[in-house]
Amino acid sequence: MTLPTTRVSFPGGAVTGESTVLAGHPLGDGRYGVVTADTPFHPLDHTWPDQPADTGTLTAGGVALAVVDCLTAAVDQQGGELLVGADIPVRRGDEAWSWLVLHVLAEEPAEPLVGRTVTLAVDAERRTALSAAHTGCHLLALALNAALADRWRKDPGRADAFGNPDFDSLAMASSVMDTEASTDVYRLGKSLRKKGFTTEAADELPALAEALPAITADVNERLAAWVAADAPVRVEVPSPELTARRRWRCELPVGPADIACGGTHLHRLGQLSALETELTLSADGAELTAVTRPKRV
Known part of the structure; x- marks a missing residue:
């Protein structure tokens, strides 16, 4: 099997589109995967599964089929078996492989889809909620970096x-979004201390556990100011391929922010009415967790 890398429109915020079905792939659990040439669907990234997959519908011949999941797949360009998620043996973006968005249906369609033009529609409300959480996650990163700079x-x-x-x-140990919040877990171990970060009291600097309420207040003050500024947000896209190296950019009052990102985002921070984080330290002091909740207008 040889297939071209899927072209995606989700970085620009698209939630609908039409495309030709290139392949079908039974998933072994009764579900069925569909590959199209182009798609607005954001798949789960098998290497860094932070943003959940889009769901929605795939319509062929007037029949709407539920897309219950969306996964990353790959196939060797020299010909070979289509592999999904953890079964892919190479790093994401390997140029010897084609990288595919696999739309997962609950069951195999009654009629063959390969070669047909289908309409793809993402659940727009769910997408917006996930985009808000992902945008909030990036803003939290920048605000937390600033609040911890003196440590x-x-x-x-x-x-x-x-x-x-x-x-x-x-x-960073893990980062996961859902429709309500982003949850980021940070490891405060020996490796980080060797790089210079301190959780202990030093000179006039209180221990991290003691300072956490003030750090949380600092972060939330920055987040509130950025939301109030209604800064524009965009994802820079060098090419339409799924594997393109995209970057999130936001024109914050303190300057332009820039973070590598493969997910989806809001268009402006004014789409939020509030953004707040809660920081907690594990009992042994080894992990810091940030749960950041966006509230949409």
């Missing part, structure tokens, strides 16, 4: 768009 004893060698030590990137 670095030395330059860790990586800075964010505003020149602050990039705690979010250096300490």
